[in-house]
Amino acid sequence: MIRDKSFYTAFFKMALVLILQQVITLSVNLADNIMIGAYSEAALAGIAAVNQVHFLFQQSTICFGSGIVILGSQYYGKNNLAPVKQLVSLGMWCGVAVSFLFLIATTLFPEPIVRIYVEDPAIIEEGLAYLRIVRFTYLPFIITQILIATLRGTGDVKIVVPLSLSALGINVLANYALIYGRLGFPEMGSAGAALATLISRLAELAILAVYVARRNRLSLRLAHFFEKITDMRLVKDYFRVILPIFVNGFLWGLNMSCQNSILGHMSAAAIAANSVSTSLYMVLKSVPKGTQLAAEFFIGKAIGEGDDGKVTQTSRTLQVLFVAIGAASALILLVLIRPFLAQYNLSPETMKLSSQFLIVLVLIMTPMSYQMATNGGIISGGGDTKFLMVLDIVSIWAIVIPLSYIMAFVVKASPLVVLICLNSDQVFKAIPAFIKANFGHWAKKLTHEG
Numbered sequence: 001m002i003r004d005k006s007f008y009t010a011f012f013k014m015a016l017v018l019i020l021q022q023v024i025t026l027s028v029n030l031a032d033n034i035m036i037g038a039y040s041e042a043a044l045a046g047i048a049a050v051n052q053v054h055f056l057f058q059q060s061t062i063c064f065g066s067g068i069v070i071l072g073s074q075y076y077g078k079n080n081l082a083p084v085k086q087l088v089s090l091g092m093w094c095g096v097a098v099s100f101l102f103l104i105a106t107t108l109f110p111e112p113i114v115r116i117y118v119e120d121p122a123i124i125e126e127g128l129a130y131l132r133i134v135r136f137t138y139l140p141f142i143i144t145q146i147l148i149a150t151l152r153g154t155g156d157v158k159i160v161v162p163l164s165l166s167a168l169g170i171n172v173l174a175n176y177a178l179i180y181g182r183l184g185f186p187e188m189g190s191a192g193a194a195l196a197t198l199i200s201r202l203a204e205l206a207i208l209a210v211y212v213a214r215r216n217r218l219s220l221r222l223a224h225f226f227e228k229i230t231d232m233r234l235v236k237d238y239f240r241v242i243l244p245i246f247v248n249g250f251l252w253g254l255n256m257s258c259q260n261s262i263l264g265h266m267s268a269a270a271i272a273a274n275s276v277s278t279s280l281y282m283v284l285k286s287v288p289k290g291t292q293l294a295a296e297f298f299i300g301k302a303i304g305e306g307d308d309g310k311v312t313q314t315s316r317t318l319q320v321l322f323v324a325i326g327a328a329s330a331l332i333l334l335v336l337i338r339p340f341l342a343q344y345n346l347s348p349e350t351m352k353l354s355s356q357f358l359i360v361l362v363l364i365m366t367p368m369s370y371q372m373a374t375n376g377g378i379i380s381g382g383g384d385t386k387f388l389m390v391l392d393i394v395s396i397w398a399i400v401i402p403l404s405y406i407m408a409f410v411v412k413a414s415p416l417v418v419l420i421c422l423n424s425d426q427v428f429k430a431i432p433a434f435i436k437a438n439f440g441h442w443a444k445k446l447t448h449e450g
Contacts, residue, residue: 002317011294011321017157019290021148024164026283031168032193033279035175037344041272043190046126048275049117050134052257057102059253061142063245064091064098065149066296067238070381072153073297074447077304081154083447086234088150093229094242095142106135117261120268126190133194140205147208155297159211166207171200237446244389245380251389255396259422262408263415270415272346273353280333280340281361287329288369291322295377303382303443311443315378319370319437322377326369334362356416360423368426374433383444384436391432395425 002008037044068091072084106113114127151157174196181187188195229235263270295318302311337358341351375388404421407413436442 001320002313007298007314007317011298011318014155014157014297015291015294017160017290018152018293019287021157021160021164022286022290022293023283024161024168026279026286027168031172031175032197033275034343035172035179036190036193037276037346039179039189040126041268041346041350042120042122043126043130043193044275045118045120045123045268045271046114046128046190047130047193048271049114049123049127050131052117053102053106053113053131054134054137055256056250056253057099057138058141059249059256060102060246061095061098061145062249063242064095064142065145065152066245066380067091067242068146068149069153069293069296070241070300070383070385071234071237071446072150073300073381074304074383074445076154077301078306078447080447083231083234084150084153086229086231087153087238088146090229090235090238091149092143092146095146096139099138099142102138103135106131116257118271119265123268123271130190130194133191134197137198137201140201144201144205144208147205147212151212152293152297155301159208163204163207163211167200167204170203171196174199241383241385241446244385248385248389248392251396252392255392255401258401259404262404262418262422266408266415266418269347269350269353272350273357273415274419276341276344276346276350276354277357277361280336280358284329284333284336284365285368288322288326288373291318291325291369292373292377292381295373296381299378299381299443300383303445304447306445308443311382315382315437315443318378319374319434322370322373323366325373326366329369330362330365333358333365337362353415357419360416360419364423364426367430371426371430371433374437375429378437379433379442382442383446384442387436387440387442391429392425395429400425 032047033044036047068084068087072087075081075083110128110131111124114124114131118124118127148160151159175193177183177185178188178192178196180192185192263274298314298318299311302314337355341354341358344351344354346354375391379387400422403424404418407421408418
C-alpha cells in the first residue's frame with residue numbers, strides 16, 4: 001500500500017470529481033425516467049427501449065476518449081505534451097464519424113430499431129416519438145466526451161462538475177416545461193423529454209467549448225481538434241490501443257441491448273421494472289466508474305514516469321480502494337431502494353419486480369466495482385486493452401447471453417431469475433481480474449521519444 005498521503009488526496013480529489021460528473025450526467029437520464037414515469041408507463045418503457053440505442057452508441061465511442069487518456073497520461077508523465085494535441089484531433093475525427101453513422105441508421109430505420117427491444121404498439125409509438133428528436137444528441141454528446149477526455153488526460157477536471165450540474169438543471173427545467181406542458185409550452189410527453197435532453201446536451205457543449213478555448217493545460221484552440229494528423233506512429237499507437245476497446249464497447253453495448261431485448265420480450269412489467277431499477281443502479285455505478293477513470297490517469301502517469309515499483313504499488317493500493325468503494329456503494333444502494341421506488345407511479349407487479357431487481361443489483365455491486373475498475377482502470381489503463389475484450393467475449397457471449405436466453409425462452413424462468421443470469425458475469429469476472437492485475441503483465445510503455 002502507498003503511504004504517501006498526497007497520493008490519496010490527489011486520487012480522491014480526481015475520483016470525486018469524476019464520480020460527481022458521472023452521477024450528474026446519468027441523472028439527466030434519471031430525470032427523464034422519473035418525470036416521464038410519472039407521466040405514463042408506456043412512455044417510460046418506450047424511452048427505455050430507445051436509450052438502449054444511445055447506450056450502444058456511447059459504448060461504441062467511449063474508446064476514442066479512452067485512447068486519449070491512456071496514451072496522453074503516459075506522455076503527461078514524461079512531461080511531453082506535444083503528442084497529445086495530435087491524439088485529441090484523431091479522437092475527434094473518429095468520434096464525429098461514428099456519430100454520423102448512428103444518426104443515419106436511426107433516421108433511415110427508426111421503427112425496425114425500436115422493434116428490436118419491444119413489441120407492444122403503444123410502447124413503440126412512444127419510443128419513436130422520443131427517437132425522432134433524441135437522435136440529434138449523438139453529435140454534441142461525442143464532441144463533449146472527447147473534450148472532457150482531453151482535459152482528463154492531463155489531470156484537468158475542474159470544469160467537469162459545474163458543467164454537468166448546468167446540464168442537469170437545464171434538463172430538469174426543460175423536462176418540466178415540455179413533458180407536462182408547463183410555463184406556457186405545449187404538452188409533448190416523450191417528445192418533450194427528448195427535446196429537453198437535446199437542449200441540455202447543446203448547452204453542455206457550448207459551455208465546455210468556451211472553457212477549452214480559454215483555458216487548458218495543452219494551450220489548445222478549438223481548431224486543434226480538427227487539424228491534420230502528421231505523426232503516423234502516434235496514429236498506429238492510438239488505433240492499437242482503441243481497437244480492442246472499440247470492439248469490447250460495441251459488444252458490451254450489444255450485450256446490454258440483448259439483455260434488454262430478452263427482458264423486453266417477457267412482459268411489459270419486466271421492461272418497466274428493468275428501466276426503473278437500472279436507472280438507480282447506473283447512478284450508483286458511477287462511483288466505481290469514476291474511480292476507474294481516475295485510475296486510468298494515475299496508472300498511465302506512473303508508467304510514463306518509468307518507475308516499475310511505483311506502478312505495482314499503485315495497482316495494489318487501487319485494488320483495495322476498489323473493494324472498499326464497492327462495498328460502500330452497495331450499502332448506499334440498499335438504503336435508497338424504498339425512497340427511490342416511492343417516486344414512481346407503477347403497477348403493483350412492476351413495483352414488486354423493481355424492488356427484487358434492485359436487491360440483486362445490491363448483491364453484485366461490490367464484485368462489479370472491483371472487476372470493472374481493475375479491468376478498465378488498471379489493466380486497460382496500463383495499456384493491455386486486449387485482455388478485457390477477450391474476457392468479455394468469452395464470459396458474455398459464450399456464457400451469459402446463451403444461459404439467459406435458455407432460461408427466458410426455453411425454461412420459461414421468471415424475470416428475476418433471468419436478471420440474475422444476465423448479471424452473473426459481474427461476479428465471476430473478478431477472479432481473472434485479480435489474477436491478471438497481480439500476477440500478469442499488463443503495464444505497457446506506449447510512448448515514443450521525440
